[in-house]
Amino acid sequence: MSSTIQKRAARKSPAERAAEIAEAAREIALGQGLSAITLRNVAARVGVASGLVAHYQPNMDALVAGTFAAIVSEETEEVAALLEKRATPLQQLGMLLETLMDGSRLDVTAIWVEAWTLGRRNEALAACVREQMDAWQAVVQRLVEAGIDAGEFETFDAPSVAWQILGMVDGLNAQALVRWDGVSDRGTHLARAVEGMVGAARGSLLGVQQGGRISRSNAG
Amino acid sequence: MSSTIQKRAARKSPAERAAEIAEAAREIALGQGLSAITLRNVAARVGVASGLVAHYQPNMDALVAGTFAAIVSEETEEVAALLEKRATPLQQLGMLLETLMDGSRLDVTAIWVEAWTLGRRNEALAACVREQMDAWQAVVQRLVEAGIDAGEFETFDAPSVAWQILGMVDGLNAQALVRWDGVSDRGTHLARAVEGMVGAARGSLLGVQQGGRISRSNAG
């Protein structure tokens, strides 16, 4: 009885409570979007009075911005770590595209898209968005430069190419948010595009399949 | 005196008033975003009581959805008309990329991005988004198919390629919404990418410029 209906929340250390609040905000963001991060929403999920959530944050904009940063930076590091497992830049770029386009991270994509709009009225969030975009770009740029050094890629402008790759991936994923049907072989087509941009041989990025036939038919 | 402060709005025909409301909503959307389309906001801009706006719409979701459709469909038709002026599919595709990437339509891009998020909670808007995406895709697909027929493009899957091109453009434009700097020659890089995807020769889509030097400077 008393275990199901708790009258008053157990007293916890500030650090512990802050972590609970951050985790609740994270879950809400991934499930219902950043704009669902409200005082009462977060408080209810933690099982605490609304005033307590406010007590742990200067204002809600900060909690939204912090939640965005937490979710996105975790993804960046996760994918970056995944790349380490591949030997060559060519393989790494292939894995990057494959991973980002497999549809397993659409919840994070939704967060990105919402942040682009919300950043218009939440300056703290806007700053976080720029910061996280830079972090992503740095990862990809390093990858492209490694490819140039290894002689696998041929392009004169690694920073811009990195931005372009990210923009393409984001756009295609955002599209998948609304319409994931209609496009077959999303990864394959993107691979062709990136190959063209990066100056890699056709079909070198992603497994052959239809791609193999493309390059042959285009050889002339 | 009486001309500056108007106590009561002049009586107008329903069609005329509806047009005024639609136009006000359009201006608000382009300037402050779709979520700024509120009863009181629109009413204030028209110079009318809030109740009147409600009187002309079943609900606000419908006004938001309608405004989105109006803004976006106008752009689609505008760009499609622009393409007619070019002779070959290759030139048309080049002009398409050039036009969409010149930064003159970022306000419409912002509308798209916001609609992707808002569509999550506004079913009418979500339907409009899908509809408008299909319209865009149809334009591009027709273009790609024409290119294949003309022997300028070589790709086996025009529908998917059309989706990909749109996704890329949207993503890069959304990126530009937040970060202008960092990327030089957005159009040029995208042109390389699309050439790779569409199976067109390098540099055939957009004027040479740096594009010509890409392969040379990195040849060693």
Place this chain on the structure above:
DNA sequence: GCTCTTGTTGATCGCATGATCAATAGGAAG
């Protein structure tokens, strides 16, 4: 000039948001 249709008003309701703060009580320290 009068009538009557109908475009228009604005107060009102219910609900949601962020923020604030005096009051309360949990639980470690003594």
Place this chain on the structure above:
DNA sequence: CTTCCTATTGATCATGCGATCAACAAGAGC
């Protein structure tokens, strides 16, 4: 067991939203 710091409460305020509707008045038709 008592004390006291502080984590926690929850009512409260100001604001904004969409929606509703009885009352009003503009102006076309007669």
